[in-house]
Amino acid sequence: MMVDIFSQIKKDALGFGGRFSAWWWLGIPLFVALISYGPLLFLRCGLLPVAGEACWRMFSVGQLVFDVHAYLEFIGGILSHSNGIHIRWIGGLIRGLRVLFPGISVVETWLVLRVVSGVLSWWMLSWTLSFLTNRPLVQRRFAATVLWIAVFLPLGFRPGVFSWFLPFGLAMLVGCIQAESTLRASRVARAVIWSLFAVLCSSIYSWFLVFALIWIGVTWGAWFGVRRGVSALWALATFLAILGSIALVFFAPERVSVTLQTYMRNSVEFTRMAQLSVMLMAAVCWGILYAFILPFIQQDEDRDAGQYLIYAWIVTIAGWCSNVATSIYIQNDHFRIFTLLLSWASAFVLFTREAVVIRLRWQRVIVYGIGFVSLGMVLRILAGPYILDRDQLNVIHLFVWVSLLLSSYRVLGLPALFVRPFIRRVAIVAITCGIGFVPYVVMFQQEAGRLSILRTYDPMIAWIQREIPARETVCANPAISEDVGAFSGHSIFFTLQNTYSSGSDRDIYERLSALASLTDASVSSTRNAWTEWLTSRGTTCQQFSLYRKTIFSRMDAKTFDRISGCPRDRMDAETNFVRGLSRAYGIRDDRAMELCPWVVIERSSAEAWSLPGPYQRRYQDGRFEIYEAVLPF
Numbered sequence: 001m002m003v004d005i006f007s008q009i010k011k012d013a014l015g016f017g018g019r020f021s022a023w024w025w026l027g028i029p030l031f032v033a034l035i036s037y038g039p040l041l042f043l044r045c046g047l048l049p050v051a052g053e054a055c056w057r058m059f060s061v062g063q064l065v066f067d068v069h070a071y072l073e074f075i076g077g078i079l080s081h082s083n084g085i086h087i088r089w090i091g092g093l094i095r096g097l098r099v100l101f102p103g104i105s106v107v108e109t110w111l112v113l114r115v116v117s118g119v120l121s122w123w124m125l126s127w128t129l130s131f132l133t134n135r136p137l138v139q140r141r142f143a144a145t146v147l148w149i150a151v152f153l154p155l156g157f158r159p160g161v162f163s164w165f166l167p168f169g170l171a172m173l174v175g176c177i178q179a180e181s182t183l184r185a186s187r188v189a190r191a192v193i194w195s196l197f198a199v200l201c202s203s204i205y206s207w208f209l210v211f212a213l214i215w216i217g218v219t220w221g222a223w224f225g226v227r228r229g230v231s232a233l234w235a236l237a238t239f240l241a242i243l244g245s246i247a248l249v250f251f252a253p254e255r256v257s258v259t260l261q262t263y264m265r266n267s268v269e270f271t272r273m274a275q276l277s278v279m280l281m282a283a284v285c286w287g288i289l290y291a292f293i294l295p296f297i298q299q300d301e302d303r304d305a306g307q308y309l310i311y312a313w314i315v316t317i318a319g320w321c322s323n324v325a326t327s328i329y330i331q332n333d334h335f336r337i338f339t340l341l342l343s344w345a346s347a348f349v350l351f352t353r354e355a356v357v358i359r360l361r362w363q364r365v366i367v368y369g370i371g372f373v374s375l376g377m378v379l380r381i382l383a384g385p386y387i388l389d390r391d392q393l394n395v396i397h398l399f400v401w402v403s404l405l406l407s408s409y410r411v412l413g414l415p416a417l418f419v420r421p422f423i424r425r426v427a428i429v430a431i432t433c434g435i436g437f438v439p440y441v442v443m444f445q446q447e448a449g450r451l452s453i454l455r456t457y458d459p460m461i462a463w464i465q466r467e468i469p470a471r472e473t474v475c476a477n478p479a480i481s482e483d484v485g486a487f488s489g490h491s492i493f494f495t496l497q498n499t500y501s502s503g504s505d506r507d508i509y510e511r512l513s514a515l516a517s518l519t520d521a522s523v524s525s526t527r528n529a530w531t532e533w534l535t536s537r538g539t540t541c542q543q544f545s546l547y548r549k550t551i552f553s554r555m556d557a558k559t560f561d562r563i564s565g566c567p568r569d570r571m572d573a574e575t576n577f578v579r580g581l582s583r584a585y586g587i588r589d590d591r592a593m594e595l596c597p598w599v600v601i602e603r604s605s606a607e608a609w610s611l612p613g614p615y616q617r618r619y620q621d622g623r624f625e626i627y628e629a630v631l632p633f
Contacts, residue, residue, distance in 0.1 A: 024123075024141060032118040035153065036111050039444045048451050058107045059461050060454040060487045062447045065158040065392050068110075069486035070496045075113075075159075076106045076489030080470035089204050090164065106489045110159060118156050120167040122148045128170045131177050132305045132345060135352045143348045150399050150432045151340060154439040155392060161205065161337050169208050169337060171201040176215040177308050183223055195220065207319070207334040215315045258504050264567070265499045265508075267539035271565030275543055278377065279339045280320045282400050285370045286339075286346055287313035289404075292363050293356045293411055305349050312342050340396050347403040350410055357413035367408050374405035392443075398435050460600070460624045461487045467618070468598055475515055475596035477605050478529030480624075484600055493596070494533060508534075512581065514592040518599065522582035523608045530581070534574040541566040593629035601625045 045055035063069060074087045078094045087094075090113070097109050104112075125144035129135070155162035161169070175198025183191035195216045202208035287310060294306045316338045350356070358364055381398045384391070465488060468474065475493050476484050485492035493511055501507075512530060521527050544564045552560050561568045593614060601609050603623060611627055619626035 060457045061107045062450040071159040072486035080489045117164045124170045146432045147344045150435040153436040165205045168201045269540045269565030274321045296356045343400045343403045371408035377401040464488045474598040476600040514595045516581035517592045520608045530578045535571040597629045599627045
């Protein structure tokens with residue numbers, strides 16, 4: 001059965017023949033490797049080479065795209081066997097690279113993984129389309145290339161949803177579509193397998209899992225309700241929910257408490273308000289557009305594709321607004337990835353079939369409105385000015401709104417902008433390169449500006465990796481802690497990774513208190529960094545500002561904070577806690593030396609540190625000093 005179920009993978013999606021086959025299977029890996037390593041090699045070996053140094057070795061890198069340093073810390077945690085939360089599922093691959101290449105650095109590991117995930121994503125984009133439509137293989141590959149170059153070329157350097165997780169998200173979409181299709185055909189066994197496939201692929205990423213569970217749950221719930229009765233369905237769901245809650249509280253109460261604190265440190269709060277977003281607006285517009293054109297589609301295959309896309313858009317909208325149903329706020333702007341993928345697939349289905357023209361006047365008025373809104377959003381993004389305002393996610397917004405604008409134009413039946421196919425293809429390529437290559441070039445311009453600073457880290461990082469045991473914690477001042485954590489592979493306190501650790505809030509406060517006895521928390525930069533680090537989890541306080549200014553403008557602040565999930569009281573308490581640490585400066589505490597057996601100090605901020613006698617200097621260069629605590633026990 002399994003061979004039969006997945007036979008379409010070989011037959012339709014991954015055909016080795018046809019035009020450009022060699023380019024597809026050989027050219028893509030070479031291209032992805034070139035654009036990943038090439039610019040960095042040019043900057044290090046051509047722009048700023050260092051005499052006597054192997055310039056092709058990479059121990060440091062700038063924040064090319066947001067969150068890069070956070071994920072570098074996770075990679076380093078796996079390499080040092082100290083931590084690796086969020087990416088343990090690829091821990092074997094990361095450790096395998098260290099076995100094959102014993103001297104591989106954290107940055108080099110990240111670049112290798114970037115190549116692997118980039119190649120897989122490019123190939124799987126075409127594979128995903130094969131489950132929606134039987135368009136020719138060349139068209140599907142061309143569409144995959146358009147999306148990859150426009151969006152994943154620059155954003156793939158962020159080793160998260162736009163890179164490592166993406167192949168699993170695409171596989172999850174295929175599983176959801178196939179589960180729906182096979183259950184319609186009353187092939188229950190196959191539907192079960194595809195459902196499990198979708199849930200398994202989505203289990204590595206919370207927002208993938210939410211999407212899969214909504215789709216699979218509604219699909220099976222509807223089928224079960226029709227076959228067995230709606231009352232039986234609700235009874236079963238209620239029983240399982242109660243049983244699961246009791247099991248969690250009874251068997252692991254402390255683990256539940258610590259887990260909740262970990263989530264709350266990362267802006268998971270209780271709320272009853274929907275997040276408003278331009279991407280949510282785009283999802284609604286796409287859903288309306290496909291609802292209008294679906295009755296006019298005559299071919300069965302295209303009609304099925306249209307229905308699946310409508311289902312997917314409804315699930316995406318539900319995901320954006322899931323906090324209304326659950327009363328738990330999650331950073332649901334991560335559903336941008338589904339808005340992006342579905343915009344791309346929806347535009348592909350529309351533009352590779354005979355034009356469907358909407359005739360009803362009231363529907364045309366609404367579609368004209370969608371077109372004007374899309375045009376306004378495109379102009380607004382380009383006036384930003386696009387990527388120069390350092391918001392790399394503009395590539396997603398621009399691609400989504402351009403796709404929606406052109407699709408609206410098409411279903412209105414307006415005169416074609418590019419009549420000749422060759423001119424149309426050239427225009428698509430030009431738009432694609434304009435969206436993707438501009439931020440790609442800007443990223444490396446910014447990298448070049450930081451390169452001379454980054455190279456000063458290399459000797460210190462090499463010493464840490466050589467002399468400090470992997471499992472020992474290193475402390476550093478806020479200005480350099482993220483960089484040291486990202487490049488060294490050691491657990492650095494304090495960095496963003498600490499908020500993701502499974503420890504309790506008490507553990508975090510104890511560490512801060514201990515570190516405050518070594519460094520002066522009254523120095524504004526240190527105090528502000530600690531305050532921001534603790535209170536940055538209050539994302540909900542900023543997400544609902546539009547509500548506060550409009551609908552709830554007359555509501556008192558405490559009531560609004562309570563229903564919106566803003567942890568104002570806790571944030572105020574944490575701010576006061578940091579202020580109190582200023583008075584603790586100068587206390588000699590053995591616990592501090594135990595928690596910080598190694599301390600990295602940037603010489604320009606050395607006056608903020610007051611290390612006790614048992615600390616001895618082990619390393620010094622023009623910028624950094626490293627001290628070791630020599631404990632009496």
